Amino acid sequence: xxxxxxxxxxxxxxxxxxxxxxxxxxxxxxxxxxxxxxxxxxxxxxxxxxxxxxxxxxxxxxxxxxxxxxxxxxxxxxxxxxxxxxxxxxxxxxxxxxxxxxxxxxxxxxxxxxxxxxxxxxxxxxxxxxxxxxxxxxxxxxxxxxxxxxxxxxxxxxxxxxxxxxxxxxxxxxxxxxxxxxxxxxxxxxxxxxxxxxxxxxxxxxxxxxxxxxxxxxxxxxxxxxxxxxxxxxxxxxxxxxxxxxxxxxxxxxxxxxxxxx
Numbered sequence: 001x002x003x004x005x006x007x008x009x010x011x012x013x014x015x016x017x018x019x020x021x022x023x024x025x026x027x028x029x030x031x032x033x034x035x036x037x038x039x040x041x042x043x044x045x046x047x048x049x050x051x052x053x054x055x056x057x058x059x060x061x062x063x064x065x066x067x068x069x070x071x072x073x074x075x076x077x078x079x080x081x082x083x084x085x086x087x088x089x090x091x092x093x094x095x096x097x098x099x100x101x102x103x104x105x106x107x108x109x110x111x112x113x114x115x116x117x118x119x120x121x122x123x124x125x126x127x128x129x130x131x132x133x134x135x136x137x138x139x140x141x142x143x144x145x146x147x148x149x150x151x152x153x154x155x156x157x158x159x160x161x162x163x164x165x166x167x168x169x170x171x172x173x174x175x176x177x178x179x180x181x182x183x184x185x186x187x188x189x190x191x192x193x194x195x196x197x198x199x200x201x202x203x204x205x206x207x208x209x210x211x212x213x214x215x216x217x218x219x220x221x222x223x224x225x226x227x228x229x230x231x232x233x234x235x236x237x238x239x240x241x242x243x244x245x246x247x248x249x250x251x252x253x254x255x256x257x258x259x260x261x262x
Contacts, residue, residue, distance in 0.1 A: 023071075025082065026043045027043075028070050029041070031097075031139050033135060036131060039070035040073075042095050044093055045087065045092060046091075051148070054091055054093050054147070054149065055090075055154065056094075056140075056153070056154045056155065057094045057155045058095050059095070059157050060159075060163075060166060061161070061162050062160035062161045062163075066099045066102075067100065068100060068101070073097065073099075076159060076244055077159070080248040081094045089254075092153075092258075093147060100132060103131065104161055105130065105168060106123070106133065107127065108124070108164050123164070125191055133165065133168060136165075137173065153178055153261050154178060154262075155178060155179050155181075156169055156177050157183065160241065161185075162182075162183075163182035166181070166182040167182055167186070167191070170194070174194045174195065178261050179230075179257050181202070181253065182216070182219075183203040184204050184241060185202075189219060189222035192225070197229070201232040201253070201257075203236070204235055204243055205239030205240050205246070206237055216233070217235075220233045230260075
């Protein structure tokens with residue numbers, strides 16, 4: 001029994017070490033603008049060639065991964081982009097910025113409606129971006145200076161707070177992203193006209209008690225008003241807030257994403 005326990009512990013240690021090593025393929029970097037610092041992690045394609053242009057995938061994390069350690073933002077989604085078969089087929093530069101604690105990608109707010117027994121979100125229309133979002137916009141500009149980014153193949157996605165940030169960022173940079181995939185996010189439908197030139201695949205769980213399904217469905221309805229806007233909406237029955245697990249299990253996610261270009 002003792003030998004078995006030692007073996008199990010050894011396997012767990014090796015597995016943990018391998019996982020950490022894999023995530024270390026995301027290089028740590030920081031964007032500094034005056035008194036503001038935006039930590040971010042960047043994953044370059046296998047056999048990266050600085051003379052070639054590559055697509056860019058930007059991913060915005062949720063509220064639980066905020067901070068300044070430049071690590072927590074990799075908790076969800078980072079392993080998906082490390083899959084060997086995907087890295088071989090879909091060559092891209094992948095970036096995970098980190099929002100500081102106490103702030104947000106957007107100016108959204110929520111309160112609990114005791115009558116409806118659910119959280120109700122308020123999304124401001126337009127206005128100035130939050131400081132972290134402004135830093136993300138500067139980061140995109142900097143990345144295009146540091147690397148040869150294929151400007152026709154820039155993509156963005158995010159979960160929860162980052163799903164909201166996905167909508168917000170596209171509305172602020174309407175000519176930038178070919179496709180976007182917000183997961184359990186939301187936004188003000190009045191911002192939809194600015195998003196009409198981007199293709200959308202929206203994900204949500206119908207049992208989400210943290211960000212209600214209607215936050216996504218309202219945006220989907222608003223985007224579908226534009227006949228030329230490509231919109232997919234996947235709702236997972238019986239799934240709560242962690243619908244990102246289902247979204248990252250979608251075999252067509254990257255093929256769909258890379259099928260679009262500006």
